[in-house]
Amino acid sequence: MTTALIAEDEALLAEHLRAELARLWPELQISGIAPHGAAAVEMALAQRPDIAFLDIRMPGLSGLEAAEAIGEEWPQGETPPLLVFVTAYDQYALQAFERAAVDYVLKPVQPERLAQTVARLREALRRRASAPSADAEVNAEATLAQLRALLGAPGLGAPANASPRLTVIQAGQGAAVHLVPVNEVIYFEAADKYVRVITAEREHLIRTSLRELLPQLDPERFWQVHRGTVVRCDAVATALRDDAGKVTLTLRGHADRLTVSRLYAHRFKPM
Structure with missing residues (x-):
């Protein structure tokens, strides 16, 4: 059974995403809904979901920071969850998501766009399942590489303009x-x-x-x-x-x- 975690601090938006996922992907089991970034990390490490939907802007840890913590603390030899970021960012920032090959959905979540995300997730999970077990570390490294790209993207993990160097x-x-x-x-x-x-x-x-x-x-x-x-x-x-x-x-x-x-x-x- 495929499982997913939702991290969203606005309860109505979290419930809307859960309901749309239930309609588009009835077999998907939502393992939990985290109200903030720290809870998302704790729940992800405890539940080991296949997918994590992370709101970018949450109290405490942001969605990117939560993803970073999950990637750092995920057990060696296991493949981290597929990451989907839920965001209200503008087009400039969205280009960073596309370059990093991590999927995202915009707020408010539109059914048509979410359906595309579901199709991509199903295909990614299919590829993972058909890959030899020896490829688990390759899959893990691919997820971590996506995270590194996002954390270094201007306007997301990195500042848009370079700061003066401290001496x-x-x-x-x-x-x-x-x-x-x-x-x-x-x-x-x-x-x-x-x-x-x-x-x-x-x-x-x-x-x-x-x-x-x-x-x-x-x-x-x-x-x-x-x-x-x-x-x-x-x-x-x-x-x-x-x-x-x-x-x-x-x-x-x-x-x-x-x-x-x-x-x-x-x-x-x-x-």
Whole structure:
């Protein structure tokens, strides 16, 4: 039986989508309706649906952030759900969805457009079912590649315009402001409403989000390796992959080890 999760914070819209799916695809079982992004992640990981319909704008985690968390935490060796984003975005942003080959439906959901999505989902599931079991990891990587493309698309996961590059981090501590050269930072880590700034000598806290900080960093030098972690690539000594495929980084000048999520493990492959 094919199962699907709906994540939508507006109850009437969620019920409308559920009813339209029941009419167009009677065999589809809706495993749950999540009222916000964090609940969508929790329910997806618990229920393992075949499909997830994610509203882009939800309280807390957005639909993209929820998809990112699902992709990171999905069990190794299992194929993540097919993703359909429900959005009220304009045409400019929709081009990003089309380039990333992830399906989407516009609000309010129109039956004709949803019927096309259902047909695409059925075909994708048919291809998955007919593929050899050895292709599970290939299917998983294809889903993760779509997510990476969306997270890097201007106007969606990435800012439309490049931000000026930071050269110095101004970290407040009491009455003092510490000026930390960005080139000395080994890694950044999200910590609630703050970001931990880790250097060889000490740790600082800055009151900003990692998503706000990331566009100000040079992407050639600072690599996102987890939803909550960005590392200076030349501070990485080794990338260790265990038997389950999990990647852990050791660092130059620091004893910490960093976990790499599945979404970003592609960065660490031999040349």
